[in-house]
Amino acid sequence: xxxxxxxxxxxxxxxxxxxxxxxxxxxxxxxxxxxxxxxxxxxxxxxxxxxxxxxxxxxxxxxxxxxxxxxxxxxxxxxxxxxxxxxxxxxxxxxxxxxxxxxxxxxxxxxxxxxxxxxxxxxxxxxxxxxxxxxxxxxxxxxxxxxxxxxxxxxxxxxxxxxxxxxxxxxxxxxxxxxxxxxxxxxxxxxxxxxxxxxxxxxxxxxxxxxxxxxxxxxxxxxxxxxxxxxxxxxxxxxxxxxxxxxxxxxxxxxxxxxxxxxxxxxxxxxxxxxxxxxxxxxxxxxxxxxxxxxxxxxxxxxxxxxxxxxxxxxxxxxxxxxxxxxxxxxxxxxxxxxxxxxxxxxxxxxxxxxxxxxxxxxxxxxxxxxxxxxxxxxxxxxxxxxxxxxxxxxxxxxxxxxxxxxxxxxxxxxxxxxxxxxxxxxxxxxxxxxxxxxxxxxxxxxxxxxxxxxxxxxxxxxxxxxxxxxxxxxxxxxxxxxxxxxxxxxxxxxxxxxxxxxxxxxxxxxxxxxxxxxxxxxxxxxxxx
Numbered sequence: 001x002x003x004x005x006x007x008x009x010x011x012x013x014x015x016x017x018x019x020x021x022x023x024x025x026x027x028x029x030x031x032x033x034x035x036x037x038x039x040x041x042x043x044x045x046x047x048x049x050x051x052x053x054x055x056x057x058x059x060x061x062x063x064x065x066x067x068x069x070x071x072x073x074x075x076x077x078x079x080x081x082x083x084x085x086x087x088x089x090x091x092x093x094x095x096x097x098x099x100x101x102x103x104x105x106x107x108x109x110x111x112x113x114x115x116x117x118x119x120x121x122x123x124x125x126x127x128x129x130x131x132x133x134x135x136x137x138x139x140x141x142x143x144x145x146x147x148x149x150x151x152x153x154x155x156x157x158x159x160x161x162x163x164x165x166x167x168x169x170x171x172x173x174x175x176x177x178x179x180x181x182x183x184x185x186x187x188x189x190x191x192x193x194x195x196x197x198x199x200x201x202x203x204x205x206x207x208x209x210x211x212x213x214x215x216x217x218x219x220x221x222x223x224x225x226x227x228x229x230x231x232x233x234x235x236x237x238x239x240x241x242x243x244x245x246x247x248x249x250x251x252x253x254x255x256x257x258x259x260x261x262x263x264x265x266x267x268x269x270x271x272x273x274x275x276x277x278x279x280x281x282x283x284x285x286x287x288x289x290x291x292x293x294x295x296x297x298x299x300x301x302x303x304x305x306x307x308x309x310x311x312x313x314x315x316x317x318x319x320x321x322x323x324x325x326x327x328x329x330x331x332x333x334x335x336x337x338x339x340x341x342x343x344x345x346x347x348x349x350x351x352x353x354x355x356x357x358x359x360x361x362x363x364x365x366x367x368x369x370x371x372x373x374x375x376x377x378x379x380x381x382x383x384x385x386x387x388x389x390x391x392x393x394x395x396x397x398x399x400x401x402x403x404x405x406x407x408x409x410x411x412x413x414x415x416x417x418x419x420x421x422x423x424x425x426x427x428x429x430x431x432x433x434x435x436x437x438x439x440x441x442x443x444x445x446x447x448x449x450x451x452x453x454x455x456x457x458x459x460x461x462x463x464x465x466x467x468x469x470x471x472x473x474x475x476x477x478x479x480x481x482x483x484x485x486x487x488x489x490x491x492x493x494x495x496x497x498x499x500x501x502x503x504x505x506x507x508x509x510x511x512x513x514x515x516x517x518x519x520x521x522x523x524x525x526x527x528x529x530x
Contacts (some may be wrong), residue, residue, distance in 0.1 A: 014042030017176050017207050019064060023072035025058050025231075032058040034231045040176060045208045046200060047218040047239070050228035050252055051441035052411035059228070060178050062210070064096035064293050065089030093167040096178040099185075099439070101161045105154025110134040112153045113167045116327025135475060137167045141197050157303070159190035166197060168504055177201070181309065183217060184439045187303040195221055204352045207414045213441055215245045216470075227251045253530055254445050260446050261474040264494065265456040269293035269479070270328075272461035273345070275314070275432050278323030283309040285487040287323065289431070291461045296452060298476030299465045301435065301505050306485035307465050308486070309351060311432050314463075315339045315347035327430065341370065343430075346423030348416070350435040350465075356419040359408035363399065364390035366407050370426040393421040398447055431455060432463045437471065469498060485509040 018040050025033040033055045040046050048248030050056050059301050061067040063074070073080050077448055078091055086096070104147045110130040119129040131149040131203065138147055147160050150251050156164070156268055162167040169177050171530040179198075183191040191214075198208060198221060212218055218225060219234050222239040227248070234251050242248055249260070278287035284306035291297040312318040314325065325332045327343055334340050340347070349355035357366050367390045390403055397417040401410045407418055433452065450477065456462055466472050473496040481489045481504035489504035490496065508509055 016041050019075040020071050023069045025070050031231045036233050038226055039210055040207045042207050043202055043205045043219050045202050045210050047210045047222035047225045052413055052444050054228040055231040058200040064178055078301050095174040097165040100182045103161045106318040108483055109147055109151045109153050110149040112164050117171055137170050146517045156503050159186045176207045180211045190311055203255050215248050242324045249442050259435050262450045262453050265294050265453045267294045276324045280313055280321050289480050291463055293461050294456050296456055296462045296476045298472040298479035300472055301478050301482035305482040307482050309432055311434050344428050345430045346417050346428035347432045348436055352415050352419050359406045362404050363407050363418055367393050370422050393425045397421045413440040430461045433466045434494040
């Protein structure tokens with residue numbers, strides 16, 4: 001037994017499989033890692049946490065053979081090693097499952113699982129054997145996953161694709177798995193299935209490095225936690241010694257973060273947006289709600305409930321078959337995004353990288369791209385005016401990055417701020433936020449919440465879609481719940497009945513059995529109370 005920085009006593013677990021010793025990594029103008037040490041043992045879940053830019057991604061790239069350290073070394077089972085490539089790391093038994101899943105959508109589940117390890121003889125591929133091996137691994141992972149070996153992988157949910165990646169690692173008998181934000185795109189129910197599988201793998205002796213911004217999940221699943229800040233290791237401590245999420249947050253940001261959720265704006269005005277009878281075949285029907293100026297309206301529901309489809313319809317990105325949209329008392333005809341933009345409606349999509357930004361363009365260019373007509377006269381765009389507008393809006397949304405650098409190089413939180421800045425500069429006063437904090441660190445989340453209430457205080461009406469119930473109940477004035485493409489309840493804050501919200505979210509799913517509801521409530525209650 002020995003002490004570790006950050007306090008706590010750590011009992012020895014299984015054998016140390018992979019370790020990073022005094023690892024340094026420098027990129028042009030950026031210190032990514034400075035003397036980081038991490039040890040991953042057999043049969044443990046070791047969580048790696050930190051703000052965006054703390055060095056987590058760089059460290060897991062080094063451990064998985066994607067990058068090499070400038071200084072320091074890796075050890076495999078106690079002996080120094082250098083990985084020349086990811087394939088060499090995989091040959092030793094290290095498999096990384098990144099946020100961008102390596103799934104070939106046009107291939108079957110079985111073909112994806114055996115990819116790179118195809119069964120057969122004499123140069124011929126045996127699909128029957130591939131399906132047999134895949135079925136055996138899926139059975140090992142548990143019943144109720146809804147995955148069949150012959151299914152086309154592209155039709156599966158994100159959670160099911162995660163499980164394909166895990167099955168592929170199991171087929172290779174990988175003793176080490178690195179999971180980068182495995183639950184970021186999952187509903188609470190799907191995340192619980194994945195966490196159950198992780199616990200099973202740990203019990204079987206697999207070493208798992210679990211990287212996540214969901215700190216409540218970190219506390220529930222991890223044996224040990226390593227915190228990075230500014231490229232350096234701040235602490236490695238037993239998860240059992242962490243008394244609260246707030247304690248982890250303080251380690252991550254270097255200061256107490258007592259006010260993660262800012263006070264709600266209290267200046268609620270007239271109805272800004274009202275929808276009645278909105279419907280799109282196969283996606284949603286009979287949708288009625290309104291949002292007032294100064295109000296943050298939450299939209300809860302499971303993945304597949306129709307929330308994103310509804311928001312895209314409001315923005316004109318997808319057609320609406322029936323219903324009415326009224327803004328400030330005037331009926332709107334929103335047939336395309338341009339109509340919504342002209343009416344002052346903005347949409348921040350859940351996938352900011354592919355739908356909200358042009359990553360190859362500079363940050364400043366992304367901010368002004370929806371407002372070019374505001375930055376010139378007589379049809380001519382003033383470059384000086386563009387730069388001035390971009391700097392001003394970057395300051396308002398607290399963008400921390402280089403405006404001349406490509407948006408691709410900004411952190412997740414800063415990328416989200418660019419999207420918000422773009423729409424504010426366009427003059428939008430009805431803002432639809434679809435999963436605005438997905439995949440960003442806790443400090444950036446706090447800033448997004450602050451910005452949302454600042455905009456509400458200035459008279460904007462905000463629609464806030466989120467899969468995180470604690471986020472909704474702490475940010476929103478009201479919450480409406482979607483399930484199976486329909487509205488299943490409206491709840492008023494600040495004192496929400498979270499059990500009833502969850503029951504409404506499950507209303508249209510598999511008869512909403514009592515067991516399913518109870519399991520979902522228990523998982524969500526644990527996370528909310530963390």
